[in-house]
Amino acid sequence: MSLSPFHLAIPVFDLPAARQFYGETFGLAEGRSSEKWVDFNFFGHQLVIHEHPKTSTQESVMTNEVDGQDVPVPHFGVVLGWSEWEQLAKRLEDKGLMFVIEPHIRFQGQVGEQATMFLYDPCGNALEFKAFKDISQLFAK
Known part of the structure; x- marks a missing residue:
């Protein structure tokens, strides 16, 4: 099965903690970044964490x-x-x-x-x- 990589951008209200989680906990390679966002190689796909205030789905499950x-x-x-x-x-x-x-x-x-x-x-x-x-x-x- 051959798939095209997906791109997913998600909100994170604590960029340093999220960066550590995806980078160190999962061991994902980091790509481009700025003060407000970070790209990761998410098992061959592009995951981008963007600094953003807490969303309603992050507040209540x-x-x-x-x-x-x-x-x-x-x-x-x-x-x-x-x-x-x-x-x-x-x-x-x-x-x-x-x-x-x-x-x-x-x-x-x-x-x-x-x-x-x-x-x-x-x-x-x-x-x-x-x-x-x-x-x-x-x-x-």
């Missing part, structure tokens, strides 16, 4: 139920390969990160079986990282 879990909305993330997801989960666990939804297998034994985990960045942006047992089921019904 909204969720939707998915497979018995309260999933934060909005959220973003990336679909990784299975072993890459396992390595990231271990890295984040070893760093003592607090998960909103701990790393686990969702829809086990069903179409779309996937590994998933959710966490917040220091500014309340929700992230999900997932991997599919069978990537061809990414959009399966």
